[in-house]
Amino acid sequence: MTEFTPDDAADLWSVADRMAYAARAAILPHFRSGGLATDNKLAGGFDPVTIADRAAETAMRDVLADLRPDDGILGEEHGSVAGTSGLTWVLDPIDGTRSFISGTPTWGVLIALSDETGPVMGMIDQPYIGERFMGGLGRCNWTGPRGKGALATKSTTDLSQAILFSTFPEIGSDDQRTAFQRVTRAVQLTRYGCDCYAYALLAAGQIDLVIEAGLNAYDVQAPIAVIEAAGGIVTQWDGTPAHDGGTTLAAATPELHAAALSLLNG
Known part of the structure; x- marks a missing residue:
């Protein structure tokens, strides 16, 4: 597993935050805007994609091209790009496009950083509500309209x-x-x-x-x-x-x- 210093972690989280804000700016003008066109990616079914999905992933890739050009990228809408750093950003610009086109705020922007062992940090960002959930590389917290706090799963065993x-x-x-x-x-x-x-x-x-x-x-x-x-x-x-x-x-x-x-x- 890749070793990260505290400075490395802070830099990587700064990049993730930049990507999340860039995705928010690309997505929110289209949410509940009326008349949003969708394309169907699934023959014989319904797997929608919109201009918001594509624009958000493009915006996040632009951030990476500027700040982390040596990292790989795996994105839902624009495919994969090989990197040389041993790290790959895994992006879903709108997870829940069906919810997005229906107007429900349960979709989100997913950003992960992975090495050869799997994801080492991740973010679930809900732009409309303004909530962000973060875990890995020294973070385990949420931020939102009611402030911020630590994340912890329940203790249920039954x-x-x-x-x-x-x-x-x-x-x-x-x-x-x-x-x-x-x-x-x-x-x-x-x-x-x-x-x-x-x-x-x-x-x-x-x-x-x-x-x-x-x-x-x-x-x-x-x-x-x-x-x-x-x-x-x-x-x-x-x-x-x-x-x-x-x-x-x-x-x-x-x-x-x-x-x-x-x-x-x-």
Whole structure:
């Protein structure tokens, strides 16, 4: 794993903050603006992309070209660029574009920095609300309209007392849906539709579990860094690392993670 000095960490967080503000400026003029055009990236389904998605990623890449030209980039809208530093910025300019075009403020900007072992720092930024959740390289905190504070996951250990979030009720394949439903029957409450904001709520100690499938690296690397910094656990459904995407099981405690993992695997 790459070693970072405190000065390195401060510089990298400064770059992430610059990117987040640049993305906010590119996105907010389009949110709830009316008449926003969308393109569909998924044949036979609906995976929307808008001018706001593309403009935000371009704005973040411009920051990196100026401040971190030797780093690699993996972005949802504009692909990957190889770097020479051994570090890669993993960007999702709007995680939750379906929510964005619907006017709900549960989408967010995801920024992660990864080395060969996976994400080492991450940020979940919600521009409309003005909240920012950060984890890794010396940070584990949130800022927002009500000030700022530390992130920490809940201490829940019993599935029957747990709150579970997922973006879609029709999660994954038929087999994955059946596995997911075994967990929903065991928890106290299941809610849907929060996109990346659900992971932020887990890190902030508001909910206990997030379970999803069909994800890409840019969907999960920032949430992984934030949740792990806050004391939680994120893996795939088979318990292996989740930073390359696929399935995710994010849990507030080891006990919840083990119980949900057991149910997911029958």
